[in-house]
Amino acid sequence: MNVVKIGVSDLKARPGDELEFKAQEKWSYLATATGNIPIVSPVRVGGTVTNTGKILLVKGQVATTLELTCDRCLEKYRYPIVAALEEEYAGAAAAQTVAGEEGEPVEVRPLEGDFIDLKPAVEEALILALPMKWLCREICRGLCPHCGQNLNEGQCQCDTRPVDPRLAVLGELLRKREGEN
Structure with missing residues (x-):
C-alpha cells in the first residue's frame, strides 16, 4: 500500500468494522495556490478507516518536514509539520443518501471503486496546518x-x-x- 490509495473492498462489506493503515511515501513538493513547497522528508500517514454503514470514515495523522522561506529574513528553514486527518468517503449513491437524511449538503469525498485515494486529503491537511506567517524563529x-x-x-x-x-x-x-x- 502507498500513501495515496487504500484498498477497502473487504471493509465495505463489513459495517462496523475498522481497518488500520500506516505508510510513508517520498514526495518532492506540496502544491499550493501560491507555488510549490519543497518536502524534505517522507510523508508519513497513519490511522484507521471505519465502515459506519453509510460511509467510510478515515481518521488519522499526517507528518513530514517542509522547507519554508522566512517572511522576515528570507532565509530557508525546515519546518516539521503534523496535521490531523479526518475525511468521509462514499460512493455516489451513498453520498446522496447521507446528504438527504440531514437535509443539507454534506461534504463527502468520492470512493473510487474499492480504493480510497488519500492524496487530496493529505495535501489539504498539510496546507491547512501551515502557519499564517512563516518565521524561521519567533524572534527573527x-x-x-x-x-x-x-x-x-x-x-x-x-x-x-x-x-x-x-x-x-x-x-x-x-x-x-x-x-x-
Missing part, C-alpha cells in the same frame, strides 16, 4: 529596510535614528550643504 529580526542586511547575522551600519518627517527636508538640505564644502 528580519532585514534592514535600508541596506538589506540580515539582522539575525549582525547589525548593519545604517543610521537607524528616527527622523521627524516634517524635518526630513531640512536634513536633506544640510547633507547637500556639507557635500559642497
Whole structure:
C-alpha cells in the first residue's frame, strides 16, 4: 500500500468494522495556490478507516518536514509539520443518501471503486496546518529596510535614528550643504 490509495473492498462489506493503515511515501513538493513547497522528508500517514454503514470514515495523522522561506529574513528553514486527518468517503449513491437524511449538503469525498485515494486529503491537511506567517524563529529580526542586511547575522551600519518627517527636508538640505564644502 502507498500513501495515496487504500484498498477497502473487504471493509465495505463489513459495517462496523475498522481497518488500520500506516505508510510513508517520498514526495518532492506540496502544491499550493501560491507555488510549490519543497518536502524534505517522507510523508508519513497513519490511522484507521471505519465502515459506519453509510460511509467510510478515515481518521488519522499526517507528518513530514517542509522547507519554508522566512517572511522576515528570507532565509530557508525546515519546518516539521503534523496535521490531523479526518475525511468521509462514499460512493455516489451513498453520498446522496447521507446528504438527504440531514437535509443539507454534506461534504463527502468520492470512493473510487474499492480504493480510497488519500492524496487530496493529505495535501489539504498539510496546507491547512501551515502557519499564517512563516518565521524561521519567533524572534527573527528580519532585514534592514535600508541596506538589506540580515539582522539575525549582525547589525548593519545604517543610521537607524528616527527622523521627524516634517524635518526630513531640512536634513536633506544640510547633507547637500556639507557635500559642497
